[in-house]
Amino acid sequence: MADPEHDYDIIIVGGGMVGAAMACACLDRVLDRGDLEEAPRKGRDWRIAVIDGQPPQREWPAGEVDLRVSALSRASQRILERLGAWERIEALGASVYREMHVWDAVGGASIHFDAADLGQPDLGHIVENRVTRLALWELLEQAPQVDLLCPAQLDALVIDDDRARVRLTDGRSLGAALVIGADGARSRVREILGIDTGGWAYDQRAIVANVEIGHWHRETAWQRFLPTGPLAFLPLADGRCSIVWSAEEHRAEELLAMDDARFIAELEQAFQQRLGPVLSVGPRAAFPLRLQHALRYAAPRAALIGDAAHAIHPLAGQGVNLGFLDVAAMAEALEHARRKGRDIGNLATLRRYERARRGENLIMLGAMDLFKRMFSNRNPPLVAGRNLGLAAAERIAPLKRVFMSQALGLGDELPPLARAAASPAPEPPGRHRAAAGG
Numbered sequence: 477m478a479d480p481e482h483d484y485d486i487i488i489v490g491g492g493m494v495g496a497a498m499a500c501a502c503l504d505r506v507l508d509r510g511d512l513e514e515a516p517r518k519g520r521d522w523r524i525a526v527i528d529g530q531p532p533q534r535e536w537p538a539g540e541v542d543l544r545v546s547a548l549s550r551a552s553q554r555i556l557e558r559l560g561a562w563e564r565i566e567a568l569g570a571s572v573y574r575e576m577h578v579w580d581a582v583g584g585a586s587i588h589f590d591a592a593d594l595g596q597p598d599l600g601h602i603v604e605n606r607v608t609r610l611a612l613w614e615l616l617e618q619a620p621q622v623d624l625l626c627p628a629q630l631d632a633l634v635i636d637d638d639r640a641r642v643r644l645t646d647g648r649s650l651g652a653a654l655v656i657g658a659d660g661a662r663s664r665v666r667e668i669l670g671i672d673t674g675g676w677a678y679d680q681r682a683i684v685a686n687v688e689i690g691h692w693h694r695e696t697a698w699q700r701f702l703p704t705g706p707l708a709f710l711p712l713a714d715g716r717c718s719i720v721w722s723a724e725e726h727r728a729e730e731l732l733a734m735d736d737a738r739f740i741a742e743l744e745q746a747f748q749q750r751l752g753p754v755l756s757v758g759p760r761a762a763f764p765l766r767l768q769h770a771l772r773y774a775a776p777r778a779a780l781i782g783d784a785a786h787a788i789h790p791l792a793g794q795g796v797n798l799g800f801l802d803v804a805a806m807a808e809a810l811e812h813a814r815r816k817g818r819d820i821g822n823l824a825t826l827r828r829y830e831r832a833r834r835g836e837n838l839i840m841l842g843a844m845d846l847f848k849r850m851f852s853n854r855n856p857p858l859v860a861g862r863n864l865g866l867a868a869a870e871r872i873a874p875l876k877r878v879f880m881s882q883a884l885g886l887g888d889e890l891p892p893l894a895r896a897a898a899s900p901a902p903e904p905p906g907r908h909r910a911a912a913g914g
């Protein structure tokens with residue numbers, strides 16, 4: 477039995493971008509906002525523990541841009557605004573992109589998206605993962621009802637009728653009404669719960685690096701579909717681009733082993749020098765790619781969110797955006813239970829979240845998998861078909877607007893935290909700290 481000091485309402489295992497956002501979404505200053513639910517609040521504030529093995533990075537040299545960046549959609553921006561983190565993210569550095577240009581290496585058809593066509597200021601922002609995580613983590617540090625247990629690792633999880641019990645590798649025992657697994661694609665929570673996943677490895681790795689280019693990127697996200705995998709150039713505010721080059725294993729090995737001059741030559745050829753010559757490249761890193769989807773998101777007193785529930789090919793930059801929508805849906809399900817005076821760890825409560833998200837995520841995972849397969853195929857009829865499709869989508873304005881609205885997260889079917897704000901975003905508690913690093 478956990479002692480009262482270690483007894484919580486919610487334990488979140490994994491304080492990465494998604495887990496930290498989940499904890500912020502459970503803070504009362506966020507949930508108290510009237511537009512989440514109409515019924516009046518019942519019950520007390522939640523006590524929350526966040527467990528993570530790695531503290532957030534707090535400082536970095538001025539001007540340095542990390543290799544791990546994410547394209548954050550408008551829906552994610554709204555969620556982060558409502559959590560009170562967006563202002564800090566912008567202060568630490570967010571690079572806007574207003575247009576997107578995608579073209580097929582075989583056949584040459586292309587499609588172009590411009591935020592102005594929808595009367596929007598931009599299509600999204602490229603943000604370093606460490607920036608998003610730090611901004612959220614700082615909010616949690618200022619919240620008295622949150623214990624950040626870090627560094628700490630989950631060792632065991634036992635579910636009883638009325639409590640979930642967690643043991644950490646340092647021997648500490650904790651108890652809670654609900655455990656949320658936000659511990660990434662190799663989730664230990666998912667493993668302990670015995671939840672299987674469907675999916676497959678792509679036999680591809682995504683190589684990431686920051687490059688200096690000869691021409692201005694025009695605040696445009698560029699992507700060329702090569703038969704060996706997509707190559708994206710994402711615009712950074714300092715004029716450089718962050719590249720994500722997905723390549724089959726043997727090709728990725730070759731690209732990683734090359735010296736800079738050779739790598740640049742290959743990159744220029746693969747990208748057709750759309751942004752002029754590549755002037756320099758920074759360090760490179762690579763990530764194995766897989767499609768993975770948990771067969772269930774919910775169990776009694778436990779649920780999965782973010783990459784613990786689903787991992788997706790990065791070709792459309794959707795992974796963490798889906799994770800933030802999970803957060804918004806889970807916050808809504810938990811708040812609904814609280815206002816009805818129900819147990820937040822009850823399977824019925826968690827199924828409400830699962831119903832809201834699993835089908836949506838499955839559609840996105842399936843669509844990205846289809847894109848990946850379609851564009852890596854050299855079969856002439858298929859090449860002709862996809863080029864015709866791209867050309868048609870480029871010319872049919874209403875169709876294009878539907879794609880853009882989806883990508884921007886402008887739909888009505890979004891959970892309340894992701895919808896356009898009806899009232900100003902909540903003030904973060906306490907004062908902001910001095911900006912870290914650059």
Ligand SMILES: Cc1cc2nc3c(=O)[nH]c(=O)nc-3n(C[C@H](O)[C@H](O)[C@H](O)COP(=O)(O)OP(=O)(O)OC[C@H]3O[C@@H](n4cnc5c(N)ncnc54)[C@H](O)[C@@H]3O)c2cc1C
Pocket residue numbers: 489490491492493494495527528529530545546547548605628629630658659660661663664682684720763781782783784790792793794795796797798799
């Ligand atoms: C090359 C590449 C490019 C990408 N680009 C984009 C993009 O443009 N847009 C986008 O939306 N997504 C993108 N993604 C996906 C995105 O990075 C992930 O979806 C996102 O990082 C998932 O966040 P998460 O918090 O769910 O998991 P993670 O980031 O994996 O965080 C999990 C956390 O749990 C902790 N943890 C794990 N196990 C334990 C344990 N046992 N005990 C305690 N703590 C634990 C870890 O320390 C970590 O902090 C990209 C991915 C790749 C590989």
